[in-house]
Amino acid sequence: MPTTIEFTKGHGTGNDFVLYADPNGDATLTPAQIAAICDRHFGVGADGVIRAIRSQNLPEGRALLAEAPEAEWFMDYSNADGSVAEMCGNGIRVFTRFLVDNGFATLETGDTLAIGTRAGVKDVQRGVDGFQVDLGRWRLDRTDPLVRVKDVDVPRPGLGIDVGNPHVVVALADEDELIGADLGYAPQLDPVPVEGANVELVVAHDPLVREGVGRIRMRVHERGSGETLSCGTGVAAAALAIRHWAGRGAPDQWRVDVPGGRLGVRMFAAEDGEHVALSGPAELVYTGTLDLA
Ligand SMILES: N[C@@H](CCC[C@H](N)C(=O)O)C(=O)O
Numbered sequence: 120m121p122t123t124i125e126f127t128k129g130h131g132t133g134n135d136f137v138l139y140a141d142p143n144g145d146a147t148l149t150p151a152q153i154a155a156i157c158d159r160h161f162g163v164g165a166d167g168v169i170r171a172i173r174s175q176n177l178p179e180g181r182a183l184l185a186e187a188p189e190a191e192w193f194m195d196y197s198n199a200d201g202s203v204a205e206m207c208g209n210g211i212r213v214f215t216r217f218l219v220d221n222g223f224a225t226l227e228t229g230d231t232l233a234i235g236t237r238a239g240v241k242d243v244q245r246g247v248d249g250f251q252v253d254l255g256r257w258r259l260d261r262t263d264p265l266v267r268v269k270d271v272d273v274p275r276p277g278l279g280i281d282v283g284n285p286h287v288v289v290a291l292a293d294e295d296e297l298i299g300a301d302l303g304y305a306p307q308l309d310p311v312p313v314e315g316a317n318v319e320l321v322v323a324h325d326p327l328v329r330e331g332v333g334r335i336r337m338r339v340h341e342r343g344s345g346e347t348l349s350c351g352t353g354v355a356a357a358a359l360a361i362r363h364w365a366g367r368g369a370p371d372q373w374r375v376d377v378p379g380g381r382l383g384v385r386m387f388a389a390e391d392g393e394h395v396a397l398s399g400p401a402e403l404v405y406t407g408t409l410d411l412a
Pocket residue numbers: 134167198203204205206207208209210284285317341342343344349350351352353
């Protein structure tokens with residue numbers, strides 16, 4: 120284990136990450152080290168840590184390589200509390216930027232980069248204002264808990280949606296309710312999902328659809344990280360939930376405004392069922408050296 124690590128700070132719509140390259144898997148951080156790095160007062164400060172490791176050097180990655188040998192790199196994602204998550208929609212775009220800018224991978228316009236994750240292999244392409252990622256097949260998770268949010272007066276029904284990681288989406292009445300919700304406290308879910316869940320609060324714009332694009336606002340409380348300025352998989356889940364509630368005729372293209380910016384979501388038919396794709400910016404902000412001692 121090295122005593123120092125070169126890291127890069129990056130973000131996608133304000134969802135921020137500490138990234139480091141560990142191609143051979145020599146620098147596995149403990150959950151306590153990850154939590155210390157993510158601490159906003161005593162550490163670098165981030166919503167999560169992303170390790171770039173060659174898929175062949177991680178058991179989960181080796182399992183993917185059998186079916187997708189092109190997935191050379193694996194996004195090893197941890198939340199701010201040190202827990203491991205299956206997927207991160209903002210993280211995978213920032214991870215792609217990190218790989219490309221550091222010469223670990225190339226990605227020309229129109230090409231696809233396959234990246235290993237704990238939710239399977241995800242295909243990333245360059246987009247208009249950053250990158251777009253095919254999050255793959257999604258599914259309704261029928262547990263649908265009742266959600267109690269601090270400063271939202273009555274509990275609301277949530278819709279469980281799995282986009283590789285678990286989400287519960289809650290529709291609020293209006294902007295005032297969205298702004299007034301206190302996400303400094305974790306929303307209480309009943310029943311409590313076994314694996315936990317990211318919780319998205321959403322409101323529709325008026326009108327909901329303009330020029331064929333659905334428009335919503337969202338805030339999020341992330342499993343393992345608390346309230347964040349954005350959550351890519353959460354944005355996809357929110358658009359899927361609103362389309363589900365809106366019913367027949369609702370669009371397959373969505374624009375989602377989060378406190379940290381704007382992301383795009385698109386649902387499309389693929390050979391194995393309907394997929395959901397996410398697009399948006401990915402920025403690298405600065406580099407530094409972590410002293411693990
Ligand atoms: N911010 C991410 C999601 C990160 C993982 C999440 N907190 C979980 O535990 O599932 C995103 O952009 O998708």
